[in-house]
Amino acid sequence: MDSSAIDAIIEKYETKSSAILAILQDIQAKEKYLPKETLEYVGGKLQIPLNKIYRIATFYRAFSLNPRGRHEVCVCLGTACHVRGAQRIVDQMNLELGIRPGETTKDRNFTLETVNCLGVCAAGPVVAIDGQYFGKMSPGKVEGTVKKFRSEKPDKKEGLNGKA
């Protein structure tokens, strides 16, 4: 991210060091993650030492220090969803995408996350992909739902279900 864009964000918050969370969130929203150089730059501008910035960036779940995938698949693990079988959705996602929560697929298409409650309990179990909610999920629906977000130009040989 170029420094003028970062400067604009910092200025939006009047260059206040207490606004560090909001500043990092705005950067995360644009870049999809927090690159090391950006954290160093922000620390310099706000006069916050790097050890504190790194602590903040790793304490809060909202931040990612690794590049995220194009699509974020978020499985809700709230209590209501858990009781309706959300863990099985996570396990099915493991199988479908080949990654565990927190990880990103090799082709950088998907990042899998779990969240502790999306607040959509009536439709549980819920999966949110890129902010779009899919309610009343079941392990059987996983493949079909994820399919919608697979690479726009599917390699014909690979087939739509990921199996050759």
Add this chain to the structure above:
Amino acid sequence: MGRLSSPQALEKVRDEILKKRDPHQPLITVCGGTGCHASGCHQVVDAFRKVLQEQAKSDGVGFRVTGCHGFCERGPLVVIHPQKIMYQRVKPEDVPGIFQETVLDGKVIESLLYEHPTTGERISTEEEVPFYKKQMRIIFGNNGSIDPTQIEDYIAVGGYRALPKALFTMKPEEVIREVKKANLRGRGGGGFPAGLKWEQCRNAPGDIRYVICNADEGDPGAYMDRSLLEGNPHSVLEGMIIGAYAIGSPEGYIYVRNEYPLAVENVGVAISQARDLGLLGKDILGSGFDFDVRVSRGGGAFVCGESTALMSSIEGNVGEPRAKHIHTVASGLWDRPTNLNNVETWANVPVIIDHGADWYSRIGTEGSKGTKIFSVVGKVNNTGLVEVPMGITLREIVYEIGGGIPDGKKFKAVQTGGPSGGCIPESLMNLTVDFDRLTEAGSMMGSGGMIVMDESTCMVDVAKYFMNFLKDESCGKCTSCREGTKRMHELLTEITEGRGTLDHIDLLEELGWVTMEASLCALGGTAPNPVLSTIRYFRDEYKEHILNKRCPAKVCRAFLKYRILSDVCSMCGRCAKACPAEAISGKVKKKKEKGIPFAIDETKCIKCGMCFESCKFEAVEVQ
């Protein structure tokens, strides 16, 4: 509408708004709450917009996307005024019909009405629906009438009437007295008397004090605060302004969870509209009182719901709680006197000031006045948000409002208070819900999350789930909390994976004790509750896992066996296709070929349950 410089100017605006609204004119309201979003209300909204645009007869027909109505199970929800006809589970294709038949011709579409589960009777108005009948929606009720992004709607339903009353006819101390008289207790879980807190904050030495709205609703399964902020943000704002006046604070913060982007947005719109009208900022309504508010977003940390951690977060630090030997009302945000209250607590304030403490204190019980909003979720028929007077029983909430357990299953427990609370079994369902009764039973009312569980819920698994949550959310500072939750989770994993011993139950209780006693904040202090309450009421289930290596609810995978009943198997092959471990073999029955019933190789089976899900003939048995 420019800046209003007096209460008279505000009343004039209110009159003008009301004059322009004819209550007899048809008005279509669609619930725009997040629950309905997930059910597809977008398409319903678009369909209505299309119909209204195209139809010539749509002149004079109002349309409004409102805040959450609460009956999330039945979304998308549409209410047609003035008859107040409620349609549920509306699909976009139903829309033209609704417009023609109901809005224009005044006829009711039976198939879209709520059907009484036992009598089969079709109920046409919201108030008659069993879900709403026992509720008392003094805080949440306006959601269905207003578009949260239009301040005029809030003013039209009587909003910002309490504010001028407080600013111009009451002294700050009188406002505090009224709130104390009403006995408003914190709705975030602590239950501390708000009026007393305000008074302590007002009297603390210092020249600047702050008010904070805690919207870091982190209890999984609780979304009341979200729906209030998204659906009626002005009710919270008005409460904060009144509170700030009473306390003498010029600056407030609303700390909203990072996972609630719509709430952040709607609160932001509300703040800017309030500022435009002079209801926020300098010299509010010409009273000489200055107050403004800022929105602060959380970073995805449950512990930031704890007041000192929240303040630490606003200051630009990690959310590590600090000791409260000196209370935050004396030294909080930036070491200045700070009053923090929950979203729902603030929303109660305008209602108390408007109607008076006497009126308010007639609702509820001796020690718990007013109403409480609960999220009733899980294994229950009528999932949604309910607002009831305190003193109602758990049974009434789960059965009469919640509609009982779906699929004919048997009730097992209701979890209240989130990760800080515990599970209440069937035998205690007559307990009245208020601040004190549930705590005696080993749980707590908490912020209002109520997760209903049935016979297919494993209580040991529930305890493990909560420990997994807590060990992840713990800030990690205190040895007792960090290691305590970690080890409790470890032990519960042993038990659910077949390696449990009876000693583990005793060890869990000991760990629970030290985690509770030795930790700094309420996260650690209440962390053991889910474990201790499930051991208290469901000890037999723990023993079953340990001694008989069996999970009665058939949840814990280590104890499950998947088997295909060969005489039921139709040999379609669906299960084998669905199996990710290639553990199922057999031969598909074709026209001219005999098939071989499918069978699962137990050594390869990973117990994912996909075969069970995919079989349309119920040939897969789970033991």
Add this chain to the structure above:
Amino acid sequence: MIPFTMDGQPVEGKEGGNLLEVALDAGIDIPHLCYHESVKSYGACRLCLVEVVRHGRSRMTTSCTYPVQKDIEVHTRTEKVLRARRMIMELILAMCPGDKLIQDMALEMGIKEVRFKKEDKDCILCGLCARVCDEVVGAHAIQFASRGDRREMIPPFSGEAMNCIACGACVVACPVDVIRMKEEGDERTIVRWKRTLKMKQCKVCGNYFAPWFQVEKIREQAHLAKDFFDVCYSCRG
């Protein structure tokens, strides 16, 4: 000075002081790991728990963070306190079974067995290293990262601690001695933070006395002359 009682005896502490320092001064032994007089009390290890009776109510709290107040009764060895301390010690021992100090303290408390799966960590997460580095030295080289059971003490990005001046304060502060400092030839290394710095040589005695990076930083911050540190502390005296 503010008077109160501790274990029945009258004691007194200065305004703003904490109960633990009063106890240690009075010769009352309260086990502690994360407390050090050179830095602000943190209250992480939870070992220094005591029971404080105030206004008729008793609560268990860490003595290092509890402020000195008048008319309080402090009890340092009640059954409740001892039970809690023992469990916490057991938890720390389960986390860092190889640390000698932890083993000794556990033995002294009468802990004979660890009922949890032993891990092989060495850091007890007391935070003293970072607190000393931040509050006393001002180098800000290391801090806690992540939270919950993933909390750890590392330099930013787990790499080399680029702000570390290899002063060795953390080495001294660490109660379990898991931060090692090595000197080989003209290099000093703080092993745990992967920080190796070249040492400056005294123009007089020829000894390597301080890392270049460190002296340059001090020189810069204190606006000292370029040759200020050309002679080591011993030779200057």
